[in-house]
Amino acid sequence: MANLYFTVDSALLSELGEKLVETVHLALVELVKNSYDADATEVKIRFISDENSINEIQIIDNGSGMTHEEVRNFWMRIATTNKIKKSFSPIYGRPRTGSKGIGRFSCRRLGLHLRLVTEGKNKGMQEKTDVIFPWEKEFTAGTDVTTIKCPGILSKSQKGETGTKLIISNISQEWNRRSYDYIKRKLAVLVANRGAKREGYKIDPGFNIMIEAPQFDEKVVDLRDHLLDAGWGTLSAYINKNGNAVCKLVAMDIGEKKFISKEKFSHLKDIYLKIGIMVDEREQIRNSKILALGSLSQILNEWGGVQIRFKGFRVGNYGDDDWLDIDKERGLRRTTPEKELYLFAQTLKGIDASRALLNMLSMRSYVGNVNIREHATGFEMKANREGFIESNSFQQLKLFVKFCIYWATIYREFYLRQKAKESSDVARKYLEGVLDEKIEKEKVVTSAVDYIQKEVRNIVNYLPSKEKRIVQKSLSKATDAILQYEKSNTEELRHLRLIASTSTLLLIFSHEVKSLLGLLENHTNTLEIIKEKLDKSDQNQISYVQNDLNESKIRFEDLLGLTSLISVDSKKASLTNLSLKERIAKARNAFKIIIDDYDIDISYDDVPNNIIIHNILEAELYSIVLNVLSNSIKAVIAGGEEKRIKFVASKVDGKNVITILDTGIGVGKDMYEEIFIPFIADPSNLLYPKLERNLNPADKYIVGTGSGLGLSIVKDIIQLRNGSISFQEPTETWKTKLVIELP
Known part of the structure; x- marks a missing residue:
């Protein structure tokens, strides 16, 4: 029998690298995914260039690396099924991000020369494999890929760090600012992994990417920090030496705001938090070069929540659950902040303090960590290491984090009110242009309704009589509802203004009554002097008048005590x-x-x-x-x-x-x-x-x-x-x- 065997032309590698991975930025993302699958906690991407262009890209990770045998059997084998058979990474149990076994050939798409340096553990020894892949010289069309030698060096040692380093040179000249921003958006989903606990595996400490790209005016970029700063706002806070919460918010159209609480968290010290406030709306994304709306939805679903790190390590499932009871309180529609935050909300123009938490976001919309550092006290882990034992310190930690989030929420409510006002002004100016007349703010709704009625009537005149009556009836009901609602709002505003002005008049009246009470006191004393000169029966009559005056005086003083409460500055109360x-x-x-x-x-x-x-x-x-x-x-x-x-x-x-x-x-x-x-x-x-x-x-x-x-x-x-x-x-x-x- 004459057996026949397949051979593989080197041109196939070009097909896999250049056709299946269409662009250079997609190719780079595929290689970083390999690092993620190798249980790396950090990847460094370096764009190295000369005066003219990028000539080298380095991808360095601290993952599990590969042994010499794994390089031979998996890396050197096209379309391996290794990831299909092992769908979770071996150390942290991460779901594998690739399954075709062709991600490595993205290297061929990125450049014409590759050097692979990888270290893995094998039977207690550290194995380092250093291999050269000269794509442009040896892997040419017409050459059987199985006959090409890739020069490499194998070395072994007792000690060392695992990981993989890819050095790609003779770079494809397709890189520009747009493709660079694209890889940051794609990789943002991976760096959103700030740690996880999966049954049967070690606790995943998370994944981060550092990018060095001086040609794009970014020397070193911490992609996770950039991610947290890309949403609507970034909240950071710590406990000062006096036990107060020191909060800082940097947010869209708000700028930088700071606040020091009067409330003291006496059981806390050496605590720091940083949280990205992510809103799943395109117009509330500050940096679209980092964060895309599609990626944000995936990030919030998979990684949303505030995690706890204790001396650098993630604790339990905090962040996967609603440990701060934020979603619970949203469900109960608790819209009013407590104590000093209520008073703080009153200082912001356009905010109804009793409804300042109306637009509280879901727990998943807060992406970040609370860090309990070395000098913190009062925190004791449960025996199963799945969380903290209840203590005064842990209870205050919850109160501290919620305080900070509520404070930021009040500012977001302020932002929303300002945006609503801006939209209202734009709509009014547009309506003024349509009607070609100036419209007072108080008459915007009625003017708009009049215009709608006029335009709809013009249109319905072309309808058959039956349909015309139906549309006119619906229009009448809809516009009546709008006008009644507007009337109710106007009446409410009128009453509130009246109450505010009445308060001032009441205080003036109280001042006058106090003067009157002084005179009443003097007259009562005068009656006492006169009484001593009168006979017994007349003295009794004077005493009756004195008692009546004293009762009136006491009642007036009580009333003044009540009205004086109005004069108390609510911010200082x-x-x-x-x-x-x-x-x-x-x-x-x-x-x-x-x-x-x-x-x-x-x-x-x-x-x-x-x-x-x-x-x-x-x-x-x-x-x-x-x-x-x-x-x-x-x-x-x-x-x-x-x-x-x-x-x-x-x-x-x-x-x-x-x-x-x-x-x-x-x-x-x-x-x-x-x-x-x-x-x-x-x-x-x-x-x-x-x-x-x-x-x-x-x-x-x-x-x-x-x-x-x-x-x-x-x-x-x-x-x-x-x-x-x-x-x-x-x-x-x-x-x-x-x-x-x-x-």
Whole structure:
């Protein structure tokens, strides 16, 4: 039998290197993927050039390298199935990024000369293989590739570092700035690997790429740092020697911002974090040369999250899970920051502090590490090395990281508000051009609606009568909805401006009342002098007048105490712990005239003295008590029969549960939620008609005329302080039951 054998022409290598890998930048990416598959933690790429062009590219990694046998059996074998058989890297269990076994022939695409230097471990010895591949001389068309000798040197030693070095010369002259930026975008996905734990393998410490390319004006580029700086913003922070958080944000259209917390993290030291804030939207990518939208989606899915590194090593699965509870809080729609961050949000123009966290990003959108360094204390690893044992230090670490992320989120909310304003201004100017007239900001919506109605009517005139009626009806409903919404927003803004101006008038009035109280004090003292000169019966009469004046003075002083809270600078106000019963008593006294005149029974005997509301501004607690008490007073007066109001409080599961009951007109179940909507003062339209009949005209200004903002404000304050408020079905003896929970 005459057997026949295949031979392989060297031209095939050109086909594999130049046809399957179409461009030089794709070829380079393939070679870096080989380093990733070899469990390298770092790759260095060097572009070396002379005065005219790039003449050499070096790719150096610290991976597992290859033994002499592996070079012969795998590297020198075209289209090996090694990666198919072994789909995960041997040390860290990384999913292999290539399977065809032709990535190495990308070298042929990059240049005409290759030197491979690789070191691997073999039976306790270090094997170094140094091979030359003269593509341009020996690998010519017509030559059988299996007959070509590649000169090499094998050396062995007891010690050494594993890894592979590729030196490619006689470079293809296709490199330019565009292809250089392309490889950075492609490799960004690989450097997003900041570490992982895969079952059955060692903990993957991550993968980074350093690029040296002076001809592209970049001496040494840390690609991972560039990646973190490419998204919407970069957040960094540390704990200073006083225990304060020192935060820095560099972000799109924000610039560089710094903040030092008043809050102290006394259990933390030698902590540092750096986080890239990545938003999966093209317009919120700062550096598109590094980060492409398609790559970003893959990065966030695979590597999004804040990891913890303890003395240089990644800990457990922190970063793969929601260890900061950010996604949990997003799900609960907690939009209000706490304590000093709430006050900070108030300093930014256009920000609603109670909704400053409305656009909180998912945990996956934060890519970075918290580094617990050498001098940190209080952190103890679990026996299985999968995380930390709960401690004061670990709890404060979570609070510190969340504090920093929330602070950055507030600035992103500011950015979004500014962008919305810019878009609004652009739209207004465009509309002015269309209408050829100047449009005031307040009339943009109505002008736009008028224009749309006019244009649509012109179009529908060409439709058959039936379709014309349908379109006109739909148009009418849509434009009415827009105009009603705009009217509601305008009304809300008007009320808020009115409240702001009223606050100033109230403070002026308070100053005048203080002067009046001084005079009242003087007259009371004068009466005391006169009383001593009168007989007994007249003295009793004077004493009665004095008592009445003293009661009025005390009531005025209490009222002034409440109004003075308005004058407190909210940025300087501090959270405190307050007795609930004392504030209810003062609030009741504020309505004493009404209570006495209408014979209203207000009881708070079931509020224990030890009920303390924690971490709240005094003005906030008074606002809650005064608003709910005012509503109950109006309700019982409108009811016209038995007028009883009762406060009950107790501690349940670590929270203060406060119940307000009254015998007023009640609230229908279908109104339990609607009543908290701003400007919904009387959703059933029953309260104010009845109140009008039963209330003296002069008294309506004491209990309030109903702006519809009271309960909305109360709800915002309570949610700000991590509480809740709801109407519940009352027992038979009561008409309304309002339940508040506060820390």
